[in-house]
Amino acid sequence: MTGPLLEVSDLTITLGLGRRTVDIVDGVDFSIEAGDRLGVVGESGSGKSMIALALLGLLPRAMRLTRGTIRFDGVALDKLPPDRLRKIRGRDISMIFQEPATALNPVITTGEQVSEVLRRHEKLSHAEARNRTIELFRQVGIPAPERRIADYPHQMSGGMRQRVMIAMALACRPRLLIADEPTTALDATIQRQIIDLLTRLQEETGVAIMLISHDLPLVASFAQRIMVMYAGRHAETALADTLFQAPSHPYTQGLIACALGLEDGIERLPAIEGQVPTPAAFPAGCRFATRCPHVLDVCHRTVPPVQQLGSSHSVACLRLSELAKTSPIPQTELSA
Amino acid sequence: MTDLSTAAPQTRRIRLSLAGAHWPLLIGGVIFGLIVLAAALGPFLTPLGPEDTSLMDRFKGPSLAHPFGTDSFGRDVMTRVLYGGHVSLLIGLAVVVIAALLGVLIGAMAGYFPRLDNPIMRVMDAGEAFPTLLMAIALAAVLGPGVMNVVLALGVAYAPRTARIVRASVLVVAQQQFVEAARASGASSARIILTHLIPNALAPVIVQMTFIFADAVLAEAALSFIGIGPPPPAPTWGNIIADGRTYLYSAAWITMFPGLAIFLTVLSLNLLGDGLRDALDPRMKKVS
Numbered sequence: 001m002t003g004p005l006l007e008v009s010d011l012t013i014t015l016g017l018g019r020r021t022v023d024i025v026d027g028v029d030f031s032i033e034a035g036d037r038l039g040v041v042g043e044s045g046s047g048k049s050m051i052a053l054a055l056l057g058l059l060p061r062a063m064r065l066t067r068g069t070i071r072f073d074g075v076a077l078d079k080l081p082p083d084r085l086r087k088i089r090g091r092d093i094s095m096i097f098q099e100p101a102t103a104l105n106p107v108i109t110t111g112e113q114v115s116e117v118l119r120r121h122e123k124l125s126h127a128e129a130r131n132r133t134i135e136l137f138r139q140v141g142i143p144a145p146e147r148r149i150a151d152y153p154h155q156m157s158g159g160m161r162q163r164v165m166i167a168m169a170l171a172c173r174p175r176l177l178i179a180d181e182p183t184t185a186l187d188a189t190i191q192r193q194i195i196d197l198l199t200r201l202q203e204e205t206g207v208a209i210m211l212i213s214h215d216l217p218l219v220a221s222f223a224q225r226i227m228v229m230y231a232g233r234h235a236e237t238a239l240a241d242t243l244f245q246a247p248s249h250p251y252t253q254g255l256i257a258c259a260l261g262l263e264d265g266i267e268r269l270p271a272i273e274g275q276v277p278t279p280a281a282f283p284a285g286c287r288f289a290t291r292c293p294h295v296l297d298v299c300h301r302t303v304p305p306v307q308q309l310g311s312s313h314s315v316a317c318l319r320l321s322e323l324a325k326t327s328p329i330p331q332t333e334l335s336a
Numbered sequence: 337m338t339d340l341s342t343a344a345p346q347t348r349r350i351r352l353s354l355a356g357a358h359w360p361l362l363i364g365g366v367i368f369g370l371i372v373l374a375a376a377l378g379p380f381l382t383p384l385g386p387e388d389t390s391l392m393d394r395f396k397g398p399s400l401a402h403p404f405g406t407d408s409f410g411r412d413v414m415t416r417v418l419y420g421g422h423v424s425l426l427i428g429l430a431v432v433v434i435a436a437l438l439g440v441l442i443g444a445m446a447g448y449f450p451r452l453d454n455p456i457m458r459v460m461d462a463g464e465a466f467p468t469l470l471m472a473i474a475l476a477a478v479l480g481p482g483v484m485n486v487v488l489a490l491g492v493a494y495a496p497r498t499a500r501i502v503r504a505s506v507l508v509v510a511q512q513q514f515v516e517a518a519r520a521s522g523a524s525s526a527r528i529i530l531t532h533l534i535p536n537a538l539a540p541v542i543v544q545m546t547f548i549f550a551d552a553v554l555a556e557a558a559l560s561f562i563g564i565g566p567p568p569p570a571p572t573w574g575n576i577i578a579d580g581r582t583y584l585y586s587a588a589w590i591t592m593f594p595g596l597a598i599f600l601t602v603l604s605l606n607l608l609g610d611g612l613r614d615a616l617d618p619r620m621k622k623v624s
Contacts, residue, residue, distance in 0.1 A: 056520055061450065090521030097520075102513040107535045116531075117521045168521065 004031040005073060005208050006055070006176055012067035013050050013059065013232075015279055022279040024063070025050050025232045029306070032208050034175065037199075039223030039240070040212045041255070045276045047232035048212045052178045054078075056093060057085045072176070091121040094169040098181035100161035104153040110164045111137070111149025114171055121172045136167040141197060159190040163197070170201060180212045195222050217259045220244065225312065228252050231276055231287035234306055238313040248315045250292045250323060286318065294319055361611025367604035371597070375425050378418030386419035386571050387411065395587045405589035407580060417594050420571035424556055425601070427487055427572070431552035432545050434491025439498020440541060444529050446499065447506025447537075457503065460496035468493045469555055476564045483566045490555055494548045501544050505537035512536075539616040546609035550602040557598050573598050 013025035025047040032038050042048045053059050055070060057077065070077040072093065077085065097103040105113060114136060115129035124132065130149070137145030140163040153161055162182060169177055179198065183191035199222060202209050213219050219226055220240050227237040228251065236249040247253045254272040274291040283289050289299040299318055306316045317323060374381065390410035398405045404413035446456040463471070468490070475489035509515065510533060518532050553573070559565040560574025561581075568575050573594040580590030 058516065058519055086522050086524065088522070089519070090523075095517070095520040097513050097517050099513055103517040105514045105518070105532050105536070108531065116523075120522060120527075165517070168517075 003071070003074065005034040005036070006032040006210075007071045008051075008055070008068065010068035011051065011054065011070065012065070013047065013054055013063050014066040015063050017280055020280075022282060023066070023232060024279050025054070027067070028229070028232075028234050030227055030234070030237065032176065032210060034208055035202075035206045036208045036225070037202060037223045038208075038210045039219035039226040040210060040229060041214065041216050041219050041226055042229035042235075043214055043276050045231070045278070046229040048229050049180050052095065052180050052210070052212055055178065056089050056095060057082070058089075087121075090117055090174075091172045092174055093176045093178065094172070094174040096162070096165050096169050096177065096179040096182045099185050100158055100165050101153070101185065103165055104161055106153055108152075109149065110151055110153055110156065110161075114149075114164065114168045117168055117171045132171070133167070136171055137164070140164075140167045140170075140201070141193075142167070158186050159193060162186060162190075162194055166194075166197065166201070170205065170207065173205065174207060177207050177209045178212070179209060181214070182211070183218065184213070184215075191218065198222065216255050228255065231282055232279070233287055234314075234316055235288070236313075236315045236317075238309075242310075242313055248309060248313070248320060248323065249288075249317050250294050250319075251288050253323075254293075286316075294323055358611045358615050360607040361615055364604045364607025364609075364611055367600060368608055371421065371601050371604065372425060374418060375421030378415075378422055381418060382412065382415040384412045384415045386416045387569050388415075395583070397587075398589055404593040405587065407576075407587070407590045408583060413576070413590055413593055416571040416576050417573070417597050420573045420576050420594060421597060421601075423483070423566060423570065424553055424573045424598075427483065427490075427556045427566075428549045428552040430487040431490040431494060431556075432549045434487065435494035435498050435548050436541060436545055438491065438495035440502050440534060440538075442495065443499035443502025444506050444534055444537070447503040448510060448525070448529055448533060453503070457500070460499050463493070463496040464500075466493070468551070469558060472555060472559060473562075473564060476559065481564045481567060486556060486559055486565055490552050494551065497548070498541060498544055501540050502534075502537055505540050506533050509533050509536045540613075543609050543613040543616065546605050546612060550605035550609070553598060553601050553605075 008031065009029045011025055011028045012023050014021050015024045028047075028051065030038070040048045040051070050059065050063065054065055055072075055077065057080070059065065065078055068078070072088070077088070080088070104110060111130070111133050114133045115124075115126070118124045118129040118132055119126070133149055134145045137148055142148050142160060142163050148156075148160075153164075156164065165182075182198070183194050186194060195218060198209060198211070201207070211219055211222055216226075220243070223240055225237065226240050226243050228235045228243070228249065230251050236243070236247070236252045238246075238248075243252060244256060247256050251272070254270070257270040258272070272291055277283065277287070277290060283300060285301045286292070286299045286304050289295050292299065296319065302318060304316045304318045306314050307320055308314050309320070388411060390406070393402070393406045393410040394408060396402055396406040396410075402412050402414065404417060406412055407416070442456060442460070446453045446460075466474075471493040472486070472489040475492065476485050479485040479488070515528060515532055518528050523532070556565055556572065557574035557577065560572045561578045563578065565574050566572050568579070576594040577591045580587065580594075584591055
């Protein structure tokens with residue numbers, strides 16, 4: 001294979017609001033290589049989950065893909081007929097959801113839900129699917145899998161249910177796994193376990209993982225590359241190390257200041273003033289302009305283009321050349 | 337190991353709450369169970385046949401030989417009520433099955449496919465606008481009298497109610513993440529509707545089925561009473577009452593006992609339905 005596993009360019013998702021329309025995801029580009037671990041970070045409403053749904057062709061009805069292309073393994077997913085796309089879902093690309101409590105059907109046993117996927121895509125018999133399910137349960141660290149496959153979701157803890165979701169997602173050995181806030185509904189120690197599990201499974205199976213989260217430190221502990229999104233636009237993409245050493249977008253700088261503030265135990269936590277505007281109130285120019293500490297008049301009028309700072313570092317900020325040097329973090333080197 | 341020890345007290349708690357908090361469920365269930373049992377075992381409970389006449393024993397009041405008395409042909413009313421219950425309850429059951437099958441399928445389609453929602457539900461509205469009995473009478477007029485036609489007519493007449501309930505609960509279930517998760521794992525629409533939506537939307541339908549059963553028993557009696565039910569001499573609760581209505585002043589027992597059977601059946605089914613609704617609805621759960 002020559003190109004990247006997944007290549008998304010100029011992805012634009014439009015939400016109809018009565019007669020008006022808003023681009024809740026606006027011109028986002030990114031790519032994932034086979035075996036890559038990409039983190040996507042942004043607050044609620046930044047459009048990161050919508051990107052995930054768009055990749056699978058599962059956008060809610062009020063939203064439409066209006067621009068851009070999604071190429072997976074050379075195939076344009078956005079132009080695929082629904083039944084072909086359905087065959088890709090769960091087999092080549094699969095997804096883990098935020099709430100393991102509600103992402104499993106309460107009236108079917110967990111084992112049956114995993115085997116159902118195996119029977120559907122791999123055409124396995126009931127007995128074969130059962131054996132594979134037990135094997136998968138073991139792989140994701142569920143103790144006594146032979147007994148646990150008979151459990152209903154309500155008989156399992158949150159962490160166990162998320163492991164079932166992961167088992168289901170990995171059942172058909174997909175090449176891309178989209179994990180949308182997989183740890184948000186879990187408590188801190190379980191979060192760690194799930195991230196470690198995802199890391200281990202990624203290394204074992206070579207699946208590419210796109211981890212979506214609002215939790216920057218968590219993503220940083222997992223992903224090789226991180227894309228920061230704000231209000232439906234790409235803010236900054238960089239290797240995880242680069243992002244922390246030389247955050248170049250004011251929003252990224254703010255996020256990292258918040259995250260580091262947590263660790264340093266300083267008296268008052270740094271915070272980014274204000275909230276993400278609602279889609280109906282997205283500003284015309286840079287969408288971060290309403291909260292940016294470095295805002296200029298021009299920011300309110302002009303949409304900042306994405307600029308390359310290095311081979312794998314891109315930033316969308318009009319004042320990039322000045323701000324990249326006024327990072328709030330003391331640092332000696334700037335990456336190329 | 338631990339889940340075995342926690343499982344036992346949990347089942348015990350459910351049993352306690354069944355006996356304690358849901359007494360209508362229990363009483364309704366027991367009465368209805370007895371009625372069903374009596375109707376099913378009818379032939380073994382009485383030595384007489386439902387159409388055995390005895391001119392010597394016309395209009396006998398209740399006695400040891402004829403606990404419910406006899407009618408104008410000297411037929412034993414108890415025997416006829418037992419055999420009639422067999423027919424009436426089977427008709428009720430068949431109506432419930434037809435109404436549930438139609439209603440669940442139609443309602444699930446309306447709830448799942450937004451494009452079909454309006455067209456389907458407006459047709460259901462139109463269907464519901466007809467009084468059930470009139471609709472059944474109209475259908476019977478077209479198809480002619482007989483057990484199958486009564487069943488068909490009532491089943492179709494009750495389907496819209498079920499469809500409405502199923503649609504409402506499918507709309508709720510379809511918002512759940514596991515439906516999206518199923519779609520994300522490549523499940524087809526048919527698969528999602530059959531294995532994910534319908535089983536999770538069934539609780540209110542089960543409740544509704546008990547009420548439809550009760551309604552169907554009443555409707556069958558009414559249809560038989562006006563002569564478009566199963567034709568005589570085969571007994572149903574409705575046509576036993578119809579037969580006895582001429583002698584209401586002189587031999588009230590002929591109408592009273594089948595009437596009582598209908599009353600008890602409908603009452604027990606309503607208790608059962610109310611109890612089930614309380615037991616299945618998490619919002620109705622009592623605190624403590």
